[in-house]
Amino acid sequence: MYDVIVVGARCAGSPLAMLLARKGYRVLVLDRAAFPKDTVSTHYVQPSGLARLRRWGLLDRLAGTGCPPITQARWWFGEDLSVRGFAPPHDGVDSALAPRRTVLDELLVDAAREAGAEVRERCTVRSLLRDDDGRVTGVRFQRRGREHTAHAPLVVGADGRNSLVARETGAVKYHERPPLTVVYYAYWRGLSPDRRHLNEVFLMGDKQIGVIPTHDDACLIQVARPHAFYPTYRSDIEGHYHKAIAEAAPALARELADGAERVDRFRGTADLGNFYRKPYGPGWALVGDAGYHKDPLTGQGISDAWRDVELLADAVDRVRCGAEEWESALAAYARARDARSELIYEFTCEAAGFDLDPMTRQLVQVVAAHQEDADRFFGMIAGSVPAEEFFSPDNLLAMLGRLPADALAELTGPKGM
Numbered sequence: 001m002y003d004v005i006v007v008g009a010r011c012a013g014s015p016l017a018m019l020l021a022r023k024g025y026r027v028l029v030l031d032r033a034a035f036p037k038d039t040v041s042t043h044y045v046q047p048s049g050l051a052r053l054r055r056w057g058l059l060d061r062l063a064g065t066g067c068p069p070i071t072q073a074r075w076w077f078g079e080d081l082s083v084r085g086f087a088p089p090h091d092g093v094d095s096a097l098a099p100r101r102t103v104l105d106e107l108l109v110d111a112a113r114e115a116g117a118e119v120r121e122r123c124t125v126r127s128l129l130r131d132d133d134g135r136v137t138g139v140r141f142q143r144r145g146r147e148h149t150a151h152a153p154l155v156v157g158a159d160g161r162n163s164l165v166a167r168e169t170g171a172v173k174y175h176e177r178p179p180l181t182v183v184y185y186a187y188w189r190g191l192s193p194d195r196r197h198l199n200e201v202f203l204m205g206d207k208q209i210g211v212i213p214t215h216d217d218a219c220l221i222q223v224a225r226p227h228a229f230y231p232t233y234r235s236d237i238e239g240h241y242h243k244a245i246a247e248a249a250p251a252l253a254r255e256l257a258d259g260a261e262r263v264d265r266f267r268g269t270a271d272l273g274n275f276y277r278k279p280y281g282p283g284w285a286l287v288g289d290a291g292y293h294k295d296p297l298t299g300q301g302i303s304d305a306w307r308d309v310e311l312l313a314d315a316v317d318r319v320r321c322g323a324e325e326w327e328s329a330l331a332a333y334a335r336a337r338d339a340r341s342e343l344i345y346e347f348t349c350e351a352a353g354f355d356l357d358p359m360t361r362q363l364v365q366v367v368a369a370h371q372e373d374a375d376r377f378f379g380m381i382a383g384s385v386p387a388e389e390f391f392s393p394d395n396l397l398a399m400l401g402r403l404p405a406d407a408l409a410e411l412t413g414p415k416g417m
């Protein structure tokens with residue numbers, strides 16, 4: 001009998017297991033994968049996420065894997081319109097990292113084991129076990145073709161956006177938006193050394209391109225298109241990938257043509273729904289993508305998972321210590337998760353929808369022209385400037401006040417209303 005069973009051992013599952021094991025709980029983690037194993041995901045980790053890793057004692061270990069710190073960002077919103085800068089430090093962390101998931105996820109699995117959690121790989125959970133009242137009491141899983149069961153008063157689904165735990169418990173979805181994009185990416189070597197610490201993003205018409213430096217002197221380059229483009233994109237991934245780069249980022253296309261080498265195959269997905277799920281019920285909880293998933297454009301998923309893992313570990317501990325009832329502790333977890341993510345969720349959906357509204361476009365002009373606003377914009381995405389502060393009416397009015405008079409008139413006149 002365990003205290004907690006966690007299904008899934010990547011960004012959400014292993015840190016949750018680590019934190020609970022450090023508090024003295026008996027934790028079993030099951031994953032169908034064997035690590036190190038890659039997954040379809042780009043991997044820009046925000047300074048706010050890295051600040052958590054440092055608090056957990058893991059940041060130096062990750063930095064020591066040779067992943068270059070990212071200290072500059074440049075986002076293009078048009079041929080002549082770009083925002084440059086970087087987020088203000090988050091709890092003293094002044095850079096981002098984009099570690100390969102083979103490296104990051106294995107490091108997290110190791111940390112869970114070191115904390116005392118039992119992590120079992122190549123174990124596929126097939127169903128949940130319940131008592132007569134319907135309360136979840138464990139899992140049935142398969143390893144090497146044989147069926148096993150494990151029991152615990154709490155089963156946590158950290159099993160990704162297509163979570164079995166969510167499906168079996170009927171966890172209700174809300175704030176749902178359809179998938180907005182389809183993304184393919186590949187790794188490249190031989191790009192300009194100027195890219196070593198730079199995250200460049202192009203949001204041009206119906207094309208989004210991101211360039212992210214990672215391990216092994218390589219850069220990940222991702223190309224997202226509207227979701228409806230998926231069948232066409234899939235019919236010729238390489239052709240459409242390069243065509244989009246040539247049209248939206250011609251200088252980058254020249255760099256690729258000028259001796260850069262693709263070092264891995266193309267990967268991608270169109271399975272990018274946007275939703276929250278109610279993250280708890282009798283005997284079960286959800287964390288990470290299983291409970292809250294959004295388009296990857298703003299690179300929030302990993303850092304969000306780490307934030308929510310801390311919230312959930314605290315809630316579980318309060319219940320187990322008898323300090324709080326299950327319903328009130330877990331409802332507070334759900335509220336905190338939603339409150340901390342709702343504004344960036346809205347912004348992500350807007351930006352991923354390839355259709356910025358007129359006010360956002362004007363704000364981009366302000367942000368591009370004022371360095372302090374630019375850094376605060378990147379800080380909002382990085383989690384070092386609270387989104388509610390950045391999007392507060394006072395701040396938006398102050399930024400709009402920095403617009404030239406004619407642009408402001410256009411926005412507030414009959415056409416812009």
Ligand SMILES: Cc1cc2nc3c(=O)[nH]c(=O)nc-3n(C[C@H](O)[C@H](O)[C@H](O)COP(=O)(O)OP(=O)(O)OC[C@H]3O[C@@H](n4cnc5c(N)ncnc54)[C@H](O)[C@@H]3O)c2cc1C
Pocket residue numbers: 007008009010011012013030031032033039040041042043044045046123124125126158159160161163164183268269287288289290296298299300301302303305
């Ligand atoms: C194309 C793309 C780009 C992205 N880019 C970024 C980015 O730049 N920055 C960022 O922060 N986030 C990014 N994300 C999001 C990020 O990948 C996720 O938020 C993050 O992986 C969530 O971690 P997780 O542990 O919740 O789920 P996952 O990483 O999906 O892990 C779930 C684990 O559960 C296991 N599992 C599932 N079902 C079972 C079962 N039945 N039995 C046993 N094991 C099971 C799986 O094997 C897997 O290991 C991107 C996502 C995509 C798809």
